Structure formats: structure tokens, C-alpha cells
Amino acid sequence: xxxxxxxxxxxxxxxxxxxxxxxxxxxxxxxxxxxxxxxxxxxxxxxxxxxxxxxxxxxxxxxxxxxxxxxxxxxxxxxxxxxxxxxxxxxxxxxxxxxxxxxxxxxxxxxxxxxxxxxxxxxxxxxxxxxxxxxxxxxxxxxxxxxxxxxxxxxxxxxxxxxxxxxxxxxxxxxxxxxxxxxxxxxxxxxxxxxxxxxxxxxxxxxxxxxxxxxxxxxxxxxxxxxxxxxxxxxxxxxxxxxxxxxxxxxxxxxxxxxxxxxxxxxxxxxxxxxxxxxxxxxxxxxxxxxxxxxxxxxxxxxxxxxxxxxxxxxxxxxxxxxxxxxxxxxxxxxxxxxxxxxxxxxxxxxxxxxxxxxxxxxxxxxxxxxxxxxxxxxxxxxxxxxxxxxxxxxxxxxxxxxxxxxxxx
Ligand SMILES: NC(=O)c1ccc[n+]([C@@H]2O[C@H](COP(=O)([O-])OP(=O)(O)OC[C@H]3O[C@@H](n4cnc5c(N)ncnc54)[C@H](O)[C@@H]3O)[C@@H](O)[C@H]2O)c1
Ligand SMILES: O=C(O)CC[C@@H](O)C(=O)O
Numbered sequence: 001x002x003x004x005x006x007x008x009x010x011x012x013x014x015x016x017x018x019x020x021x022x023x024x025x026x027x028x029x030x031x032x033x034x035x036x037x038x039x040x041x042x043x044x045x046x047x048x049x050x051x052x053x054x055x056x057x058x059x060x061x062x063x064x065x066x067x068x069x070x071x072x073x074x075x076x077x078x079x080x081x082x083x084x085x086x087x088x089x090x091x092x093x094x095x096x097x098x099x100x101x102x103x104x105x106x107x108x109x110x111x112x113x114x115x116x117x118x119x120x121x122x123x124x125x126x127x128x129x130x131x132x133x134x135x136x137x138x139x140x141x142x143x144x145x146x147x148x149x150x151x152x153x154x155x156x157x158x159x160x161x162x163x164x165x166x167x168x169x170x171x172x173x174x175x176x177x178x179x180x181x182x183x184x185x186x187x188x189x190x191x192x193x194x195x196x197x198x199x200x201x202x203x204x205x206x207x208x209x210x211x212x213x214x215x216x217x218x219x220x221x222x223x224x225x226x227x228x229x230x231x232x233x234x235x236x237x238x239x240x241x242x243x244x245x246x247x248x249x250x251x252x253x254x255x256x257x258x259x260x261x262x263x264x265x266x267x268x269x270x271x272x273x274x275x276x277x278x279x280x281x282x283x284x285x286x287x288x289x290x291x292x293x294x295x296x297x298x299x300x301x302x303x304x305x306x307x308x309x310x311x312x313x314x315x316x317x318x319x320x321x322x323x324x325x326x327x328x329x330x331x332x333x334x335x336x337x338x339x340x341x342x343x344x345x346x347x348x349x350x351x352x353x354x355x356x357x358x359x360x361x362x363x364x365x366x367x368x369x370x371x372x373x374x375x376x377x378x379x380x381x382x383x384x385x386x387x388x389x390x391x392x393x394x395x396x397x398x399x400x401x402x403x404x405x406x407x408x409x410x
Pocket of ligand 2: 083084086296
């Protein structure tokens with residue numbers, strides 16, 4: 001067995017930003033990784049560029065933007081962890097072309113978001129935000145006008161993925177009738193019904209809740225034209241991404257009463273820290289619940305996310321496993337005790353695997369196990385060799401045209 005290590009664990013630097021839960025630090029330390037730079041807040045762009053220069057792993061949440069420009073500085077970066085669901089803050093293609101897998105926690109905070117949305121539906125139905133604001137101002141306006149039960153009302157969910165479907169179940173248990181629109185055909189849970197178009201959903205439902213990702217198809221999805229298709233006096237909830245709703249169009253609809261209440265947890269522009277003022281035309285409305293992107297911010301969710309994403313870092317660093325990466329060919333690998341493991345990441349072009357294997361044939365080195373996974377852009381080959389130190393082969397492997405990076409794990 002080879003005793004050398006590719007890079008001592010104490011030299012592998014983890015840069016953890018945005019107050020990631022302590023569980024992440026504990027998982028890394030338990031696995032022998034002690035070089036952890038921890039920040040409670042997001043870093044300013046120039047600080048980030050400096051700190052990422054010698055980082056092998058970076059962990060972030062929704063306020064750190066890893067653009068092409070920032071990744072340019074990250075010459076040593078091996079993997080990125082989004083300690084959340086969304087990965088829109090990372091340029092996934094720019095990471096991929098550098099051979100950097102991106103991991104996230106696809107459902108650790110799902111329940112937390114669904115519970116917050118359900119609570120918002122209930123209080124908006126009862127005009128609680130307005131009553132609360134009035135009582136705080138000393139106004140005792142005891143009235144049932146416009147106050148409704150959720151039971152029997154129609155909930156329209158846009159995006160029936162992890163959160164949308166979880167919300168569907170718990171809303172139905174309250175007696176709401178659930179309809180959803182999704183670009184994919186989805187298995188409806190309970191008595192929920194999928195509808196054929198967004199327009200049909202907006203026309204039909206009393207409450208619309210958005211649970212779609214940020215991408216080109218969802219940018220300003222809820223704009224003036226769409227809002228015109230809402231039932232009069234309906235409610236809108238957005239705990240997905242801020243770019244999905246045209247805020248000025250929503251403000252107009254709130255003024256006219258077309259939309260009678262709303263809850264927003266995410267915004268097109270979110271302050272970077274508590275020191276920056278939140279500016280929005282929605283601040284003037286008592287019938288709008290505004291929260292600072294805390295849909296997934298519960299103790300339970302943050303604990304789970306810390307453990308989940310840090311464990312993915314450890315698996316990739318120790319073992320090369322990329323299972324559940326969002327931008328990378330996924331390989332789930334067994335332990336490699338007693339053998340050295342070579343990782344080769346390359347552009348997906350014909351003949352590269354052949355060239356890799358030829359090197360082993362020429363050196364008369366037996367390949368104990370080999371794993372290959374590709375996507376249209378890149379290939380990821382993992383090669384186990386028994387009782388042989390493959391370090392001298394690294395130069396040859398790196399010289400193969402189309403190689404993005406090659407490493408050895410011992
Ligand atoms: N507020 C928060 O703190 C918070 C927390 C977690 C997740 N989120 C956000 O919630 C969103 C949903 O998360 P999820 O885990 O349910 O995602 P998911 O990937 O499980 O589900 C998204 C669903 O949206 C559908 N979809 C995509 N584009 C669509 C379109 N144009 N029209 C209709 N449907 C479309 C997909 O087919 C999928 O079913 C994400 O944007 C995520 O970033 C926010
Ligand atoms: O924790 C965060 O900053 C982001 C939470 C949420 O938007 C997510 O994508 O999981």
C-alpha cells in the first residue's frame with residue numbers, strides 16, 4: 001500500500017462563507033480536514049477574489065456570486081458547495097469547464113419553505129398583516145370583511161418539484177384544493193391536479209405560490225400580462241427567486257386591488273448584509289409580508305444542509321465521488337483502501353480514454369478498476385491501481401490533449 005498522500009489534509013483549504021452551520025465544520029474536522037477559513041458573512045467581491053486564490057473548496061449560500069471573473073482567480077479550486085438548494089449564484093458552466101463539480105443540498109430545507117408558505121397563506125387569508133400593522137399603530141379595527149378560511153380555497157402551485165409537491169400535501173391536509181402547473185408531467189400527490197397551462201392555473205386559483213428555479217424561462221414570469229390573468233382579489237406568494245416576479249407590475253396590482261395580498265421572501269436585488277437598506281416599492285403595503293430570504297433558514301434545515309454538503313465535500317476529496325453534483329458527470333465510487341486512485345477530467349472528445357489506457361499498457365501497470373461517466377461536454381474517468389504509485393504517470397496523463405485536470409488520491 002502506498003503511504004504518500006496527494007496533498008496533506010491539513011493543506012487542503014476550505015473557505016466557508018455566509019455563516020454555514022457548525023455541523024459542516026464538525027464533519028470536515030472529523031474527516032481530518034483542519035484548514036478551514038470561516039466567515040459569518042458573504043465577502044465583498046474583491047475580498048472574495050483574494051480569499052479564493054488558495055482555496056481548494058468553497059462553501060457558500062445565496063449571497064456569494066461565483067462568476068467567470070471570480071473563478072478565474074480560483075486556480076486551486078477542486079469543488080464548490082452551495083449550502084442551499086439554489087445554484088443560480090454559481091456560473092455552473094464556468095466551473096465545469098475548469099473541472100470543478102458543484103454540489104448542493106437539494107431538499108434539506110424543502111419542508112421549511114413549504115411550512116413558511118403555508119403559514120403565509122393562512123395569515124394572508126385572514127388579513128393578519130394589515131390587522132397587525134393597524135394594531136401596532138393603535139387602531140382597533142375589529143372586522144370580518146374580506147377575512148376567509150383556507151378550507152375549500154384553490155391553491156395554484158407553479159413548479160411541482162420538491163417544495164411545490166411538499167406544499168401540495170400539507171395544504172391539502174387543511175382542506176385546500178390543489179392545482180399545479182409544471183413544464184414537466186408530474187405525478188400529482190393526493191388529490192392535486194396538474195393543469196395544461198399557466199394561464200389556466202392563474203384564472204382558476206385563489207392563491208398562487210411560485211416554486212420554480214431562476215432561469216431564462218422564469219425571468220419575469222409573473223409580469224403585468226400574467227397578473228391580468230389572475231382571479232380578481234387573489235393572493236401571490238414568491239419564495240422561489242426574486243427575478244421571477246416583476247415587482248413594479250405587482251405593486252400596480254396591489255394598488256388596484258387585483259391582487260389583495262402577497263408574501264415575498266426573495267427579491268430581484270437583495271441587500272448584501274444587515275447594514276444595507278432594503279429598497280422596494282412593496283414596503284408601503286401593509287397587506288404584503290416581506291421577509292429577508294429566510295424561507296430555508298430554520299435550525300433543522302441549516303443543520304441538515306451543513307452535514308449534507310460537507311459530507312459531499314469529504315466524499316469527493318477522499319474518494320472522488322461526484323454523486324448528486326449539479327454540473328458534473330455523477331460517479332458513485334466504492335472505497336479504495338489498499339489502492340491508489342487516479343482522477344482524470346477531460347473534454348468529451350473521441351479517443352481520450354484510449355490514450356489514457358495506452359499509458360497504462362505501455363508501463364505494464366494493471367488497472368484494478370475503472371469508472372467512466374460522461375456528459376456532452378466533459379468526461380470523468382477514475383482509475384484504481386493496486387500496489388503502484390501512479391504519481392509518475394500524472395505528467396503523461398496531463399499531457400493528453402483535452403485534459404482539464406488529473407489528480408491522484410492515495
Ligand atoms: N426562499 C428560500 O429560502 C428558498 C429555499 C429553498 C429553495 N428556494 C427556491 O425554490 C425554488 C424551487 O425549489 P425546489 O427544490 O422545489 O426545486 P425543484 O427543482 O425540485 O422544482 C422546480 C420545479 O419547477 C419546474 N419548472 C421549471 N421551470 C418551470 C417553468 N418555467 N414553469 C413551470 N414549472 C417550471 C420544474 O420542472 C420542477 O418541477 C428554487 O428556485 C429554489 O432556489 C428558495
Ligand atoms: O440559505 C440561503 O442563503 C439560500 C436559501 C434558499 O434560497 C436555497 O436556495 O436553498
